[in-house]
Each structure stands twice: as structure tokens, then as C-alpha cells.
Amino acid sequence: MFDALTDRLGGIFDGLTGRGALSEKDVSAALREIRVALLEADVALPVVKDFIAKVKERAVGEEVIRSVKPGQQVIKIVHDGLVDLLGGEDAETRLRVDNPPSVIMMAGLQGSGKTTTTAKIAKRLSERDKKKVLLASLDVRRPAAMEQLAVLADQLGANVTSLPIVQGQMPAEIARRALQAAKLGGHDVVFLDTAGRTSIDEQMMAEAAEIAKIAQPKESLLVADALTGQDAVETARRFHERLPLTGLVLTRMDGDGRGGAALSMRAVTGLPIKFLGTGEKLDGLDAFDAKRVAGRILGQ
Amino acid sequence: FGGRRLDDDALEDLEDLLIMSDMGAKVSSKITANLAKTRFDKDISDDEIRIALASEIEAIMKPREQVVDFADGPRPRVVLFVGVNGSGKTTTIGKIASKLKEQGAKALLVAGDTFRAAAIEQLTVWGERAGIPVLSKPTGADAAGLVYEAIEKAQREDLDLVLVDTAGRLQNKAELMSELAKIVRVTRKLDPDAPHDVILVLDATVGQNALSQVEAFRHTAGVSGIVMTKLDGTAKGGVLVAVAEAHALPIHFVGVGEKAEDLQPFSASAYAKALVGLGQEETV
Numbered sequence: 376m377f378d379a380l381t382d383r384l385g386g387i388f389d390g391l392t393g394r395g396a397l398s399e400k401d402v403s404a405a406l407r408e409i410r411v412a413l414l415e416a417d418v419a420l421p422v423v424k425d426f427i428a429k430v431k432e433r434a435v436g437e438e439v440i441r442s443v444k445p446g447q448q449v450i451k452i453v454h455d456g457l458v459d460l461l462g463g464e465d466a467e468t469r470l471r472v473d474n475p476p477s478v479i480m481m482a483g484l485q486g487s488g489k490t491t492t493t494a495k496i497a498k499r500l501s502e503r504d505k506k507k508v509l510l511a512s513l514d515v516r517r518p519a520a521m522e523q524l525a526v527l528a529d530q531l532g533a534n535v536t537s538l539p540i541v542q543g544q545m546p547a548e549i550a551r552r553a554l555q556a557a558k559l560g561g562h563d564v565v566f567l568d569t570a571g572r573t574s575i576d577e578q579m580m581a582e583a584a585e586i587a588k589i590a591q592p593k594e595s596l597l598v599a600d601a602l603t604g605q606d607a608v609e610t611a612r613r614f615h616e617r618l619p620l621t622g623l624v625l626t627r628m629d630g631d632g633r634g635g636a637a638l639s640m641r642a643v644t645g646l647p648i649k650f651l652g653t654g655e656k657l658d659g660l661d662a663f664d665a666k667r668v669a670g671r672i673l674g675q
Numbered sequence: 676f677g678g679r680r681l682d683d684d685a686l687e688d689l690e691d692l693l694i695m696s697d698m699g700a701k702v703s704s705k706i707t708a709n710l711a712k713t714r715f716d717k718d719i720s721d722d723e724i725r726i727a728l729a730s731e732i733e734a735i736m737k738p739r740e741q742v743v744d745f746a747d748g749p750r751p752r753v754v755l756f757v758g759v760n761g762s763g764k765t766t767t768i769g770k771i772a773s774k775l776k777e778q779g780a781k782a783l784l785v786a787g788d789t790f791r792a793a794a795i796e797q798l799t800v801w802g803e804r805a806g807i808p809v810l811s812k813p814t815g816a817d818a819a820g821l822v823y824e825a826i827e828k829a830q831r832e833d834l835d836l837v838l839v840d841t842a843g844r845l846q847n848k849a850e851l852m853s854e855l856a857k858i859v860r861v862t863r864k865l866d867p868d869a870p871h872d873v874i875l876v877l878d879a880t881v882g883q884n885a886l887s888q889v890e891a892f893r894h895t896a897g898v899s900g901i902v903m904t905k906l907d908g909t910a911k912g913g914v915l916v917a918v919a920e921a922h923a924l925p926i927h928f929v930g931v932g933e934k935a936e937d938l939q940p941f942s943a944s945a946y947a948k949a950l951v952g953l954g955q956e957e958t959v
């Protein structure tokens with residue numbers, strides 16, 4: 376459905392192949408195409424503008440002038456720039472879970488995939504790293520949110536359990552109970568799955584900040600939908616302001632969205648993207664790969 | 676951007692404002708170009724610009740404004756809720772169910788998401804809140820079979836309405852989409868006019884992918900109307916304008932929170948004003 380950037384740029388540079396040098400004017404035409412392609416991929420506009428400025432600086436330089444195929448060269452500059460901005464090829468994606476019980480807090484907008492991702496990461500930690508994991512739902516608001524996490528824990532092996540549900544407790548109380556249970560139970564990792572919240576709901580944002588203060592998480596992950604549009608920057612910025620975030624997770628990468636939100640969120644927070652959600656099932660979790668995401672954004 | 680002459684720079688700023696609402700580059704430039712036709716190079720205040728933009732957008736959205744009363748019409752009216760994962764289907768059904776109860780309609784909720792953990796329990800809580808029964812089968816059961824039984828039951832018991840929840844599915848997953856097609860087929864066996872409504876639930880935070888969602892769900896399930904949720908956050912849901920440009924589909928409701936009362940009829944005027952940042956106080 377989307378034209379790959381390669382095709383778009385093809386037309387612009389076709390006449391130039393073999394001629395060698397690129398003028399600023401040639402590059403500007405290409406940059407307009409790149410701008411549209413990035414916007415279609417849902418990269419947020421301020422991020423697009425910054426990025427385009429950087430690409431321009433590099434493209435009008437020597438590299439392009441000396442290159443044989445200017446179109447390919449510009450695409451390479453764009454691709455490499457995206458990979459860079461996404462954290463580079465060996466981005467730090469490991470979780471800090473060495474101090475038992477290590478707390479991992481999950482936060483984000485409503486329906487972004489926090490609860491499912493909690494279970495997915497728990498599965499990974501228990502199976503690959505032989506960790507003993509406790510899952511605690513702090514979502515006292517959404518109907519059956521706590522049951523959802525409990526059901527998911529049941530689907531995982533004996534090394535993953537969920538904190539027993541006690542009706543009527545507040546999120547902060549549940550967090551304290553989870554920490555206590557993890558200490559007593561000898562758990563290596565305890566997940567705090569929080570309720571979804573909009574970033575402008577002051578009461579709910581304060582609640583999340585309080586939970587973080589109490590639980591001192593080693594990792595606080597902002598879970599966001601890869602299909603998010605321009606709002607990605609606003610959401611990332613506001614959550615980053617209020618919580619001690621350590622990383623990002625982009626869910627629903629199994630969709631046909633171009634995933635520009637990954638770039639926007641990374642650019643505005645500087646946080647590493649740790650995982651990509653790739654399905655509803657609990658094995659649908661991949662370690663982040665900057666090249667793959669850059670390629671996706673460019674429609675390659 | 677303050678009061679100023681509507682020149683190329685000013686138009687570009689306006690276009691940026693629209694792009695940042697998720698309207699997409701094409702539609703944004705079309706709307707600003709329209710504005711330029713009559714106002715180019717004229718002095719115009721910030722508010723005047725916003726009001727003019729809002730009225731351009733309102734003109735596009737007005738034909739899509741269509742309140743629906745599910746309690747009315749054929750009996751039993753079968754309403755299917757579809758959409759990608761986490762968009763707000765179950766919650767929207769819960770909100771509508773609460774409204775219906777006030778109207779005294781005899782309804783049945785159907786827990787057609789037999790896949791996601793505790794999806795049944797979630798709908799059951801909403802049913803209890805609204806005082807409307809929920810028909811369900813254990814997780815893993817065939818959703819189409821459940822829907823068939825639900826419609827049979829509604830016909831037998833002469834109910835007004837059947838609201839069917841479905842599992843979230845991404846539109847590019849052929850297998851899941853064909854399961855949805857099967858649900859639609861099954862309802863037709865019992866009533867050739869069913870489903871009477873197929874409501875696509877879109878999340879306001881979604882970007883350009885909404886267009887592909889509308890296309891695919893239309894193709895598979897014959898979407899009849901749209902609900903946009905989560906407009907209480909920072910996302911403006913501007914992609915709805917691009918959707919309105921591409922599809923003549925009514926927009927019934929917007930979701931503005933998680934509680935039963937947080938569902939409002941879609942208003943083209945309120946939506947357009949919010950999109951360009953005209954505050955509530957200026958709209959009354």
C-alpha cells in the first residue's frame with residue numbers, strides 16, 4: 376500500500392545517476408519525499424524536522440558527491456541515520472534484574488499492552504534466565520484487570536506466580552504487599568503491572584509516581600502501541616517527566632503499521648527500546664533490533 | 676502563532692498543526708490550501724485562523740455526524756463491535772449497555788472474545804453494572820457458535836438487542852479476519868439482515884494505520900459505523916478526518932474516559948474545535 380522510499384527517490388535521482396555531484400536543490404527535492412514518507416510512517420513532525428536537517432547536512436557533503444548512485448547513497452544516509460537515532464545496532468536492551476527481588480514497573484496509556492507484555496517478559500525471564508518471578512497487578516480500576524494477569528501467570532510455568540488478589544486495596548498498598556511477598560518468597564523479579572492512564576490525568580499520574588517512589592523499580596518500562604501516531608512524543612515526554620523510566624516497549628509490531636512511534640519516543644526520551652511485542656500470544660516478544668525497525672519505517 | 680498575514684510561512688505552520696493531530700500530510704495540505712483560497716495574504720488573528728480551520732474541518736465531518744439509537748429499529752437488533760487489540764471495544768459496549776438499561780431496552784451482551792485472558796470476566800462486570808445479562812462460553816470456545824446461540828436466544832425471548840463483543844485483531848492477520856467473517860456469516864443464517872450494525876472501534880492515539888483498519892474491517896465485516904475512543908487524552912484523533920475523506924461511514928460516538936457515562940454522541944463541531952485547539956470556553 377505504501378510506496379517504499381526507494382521507489383519514491385528513484386524518480387528524483389534517476390536523471391542524476393552517473394552525473395556524480397548532488398546540488399543542494401537535488402537534495403531538497405529528495406528530502407521532501409523523505410519527509411512525506413516519514414510522516415506516513417507516523418514519525419512525529421518535530422522529530423521528522425530534526426532528522427531531515429541532519430540528513431541534509433550529511434547529504435550535501437562529500438559522500439554523495441563522490442558516490443556513483445546518489446539515490447542509493449541518500450537512502451543509506453537516511454537508513455543509517457534512523458538506526459543511529461533508534462539507539463544503534465547494539466542498543467542496550469538487557470534488563471537489570473540482578474538484585475533480588477528486582478522490581479520492574481510497567482506503565483502506559485490504556486490498552487497499550489502492559490499486562491500482556493508483563494506476562495511475555497516474565498515468560499522470558501523464567502525460561503531463559505531461570506528467574507523466579509512474581510506478577511502483581513496494581514490495576515484496581517479496569518474490570519477484571521487483575522484476573523487477566525492472574526490467568527496469564529497460570530499459563531506460564533511454576534516459576535511464574537501472581538500475587539493473590541485482595542479486594543479493596545489501593546495500588547500503593549498492593550505494591551508494598553508485592554515487595555514483601557517477593558522478599559519472603561525468594562523471588563528474583565517482581566513485576567508491578569499498573570493501570571492504564573492518560574498522561575494528563577493528574578491524579579493517576581501522581582499515583583504512578585507514588586508507586587515508583589515506594590517500589591524503587593530497577594526497570595520502569597513505558598509500554599506503547601507501535602500503531603501510535605503523532606501523540607507518541609507527548610505521551611513519552613509526559614510519562615518520562617513523572618516516572619523514572621528506563622526503557623520503552625513497542626507492542627503490536629505484528630501489525631502492518633510502519634512503527635514511526637518507536638523513533639518519536641526514542642528521540643524525545645533518549646530511552647532505549649528494549650522489546651517489541653509481536654503478537655497476542657505470550658511468545659510474541661522480540662528483543663529490539665534497530666535495523667529492523669528502521670527498515671520498517673522506510674517501508675523496506 | 677499570533678495575529679499575522681496569512682502568507683506561505685503561516686500556511687506551513689497551520690499545516691504542521693494539522694499534521695500533528697494525525698490528519699496526514701495530504702489532507703492537511705488540502706485543508707490549508709482551501710483556507711488560502713479565500714484568505715491568502717490577508718491579515719488574520721490567531722483565533723480567526725483557528726475558527727476558519729475548524730469550519731473547514733467541520734464541513735468535512737458534518738455529513739459523518741450520525742447519532743444512533745440502538746434500542747430502536749429491528750428486533751432483535753444485532754450489533755457487532757470490531758477492531759484492533761485494545762482499542763476499547765469491550766468498554767464501549769459496557770457504556771452503551773449502561774445507557775440502554777436507562778432506556779429500558781431488553782438487551783443481551785455476548786462475550787464473543789473467547790481468546791483474551793479474562794475478556795469474559797471484563798464484559799461480565801460491565802453487564803452486572805448495567806443489569807444486562809451476558810452470554811458466554813469458556814475461553815477457547817468457538818466465537819461464531821456462541822454468537823449463533825445468542826441470536827437464537829434473543830429471537831426466542833423476543834429481546835430488543837444483542838451487543839456482541841469480539842476479540843481484538845490486527846487487520847493484516849488473515850486467519851483472525853476470516854474468523855470475523857465467519858461470525859458475520861453465522862448471524863446472517865438466522866436473520867439475513869443481521870448484523871444490523873458493525874461498529875468499528877478506533878483508538879484516538881492511532882496514526883495513519885487507522886485508514887488501513889477501516890478498509891480491512893469494512894471489507895471483511897461490512898463496517899456500518901465508527902466509534903472513536905480515548906479522546907480524553909492528549910491525542911486529537913485527527914486521522915478521523917482522513918477517514919471521513921476516504922469513507923462515507925457515520926461516526927456515532929466518542930469515548931472520553933473509562934466510566935459508563937464517558938460516551939458522547941459524535942459532534943462534528945466539537946471535534947473540529949478541539950482538533951485546532953479552540954478551547955471549550957470558546958465553543959459555547
Ligand SMILES: Nc1nc2c(ncn2[C@@H]2O[C@H](COP(=O)(O)OP(=O)(O)OP(=O)(O)O)[C@@H](O)[C@H]2O)c(=O)[nH]1
Pocket residue numbers: 483484485486487488489490491492514517520569570571572626627628629630651652653654655659760761791843845
Ligand atoms: N497483536 C498484538 N496484540 C497485542 C500485543 N500486545 C498486547 N496485545 C493485545 O492488546 C490488547 C491489550 O493488551 P493488554 O495487555 O490488556 O493492555 P494493557 O495496557 O494492560 O491494557 P489496560 O490495562 O486496559 O490499560 C489485548 O488484546 C492484547 O492481547 C502485541 O504485541 N501484538
Ligand SMILES: Nc1nc2c(ncn2[C@@H]2O[C@H](COP(=O)(O)OP(=O)(O)OP(=O)(O)O)[C@@H](O)[C@H]2O)c(=O)[nH]1
Pocket residue numbers: 485486517571573758759760761762763764765766767788791794841842843844876904905906907908929930931932933937
Ligand atoms: N481514557 C480512556 N480509556 C478508555 C476509553 N475507552 C476504553 N478505554 C480503556 O482502554 C483500555 C482498553 O479497553 P478495552 O475495552 O478493554 O479494549 P478492547 O478493544 O476490548 O481490547 P481487547 O479486547 O483486548 O482487544 C481499557 O483500560 C479501557 O478502560 C476512553 O474513551 N478513554
Ligand SMILES: [K+]
Pocket residue numbers: 528529530531532533534535536
Ligand atoms: K504459573
Ligand SMILES: [Mg+2]
Pocket residue numbers: 489490491514520568569570571
Ligand atoms: Mg492491563
Ligand SMILES: [Mg+2]
Pocket residue numbers: 764765766788794840841842843
Ligand atoms: Mg475486549
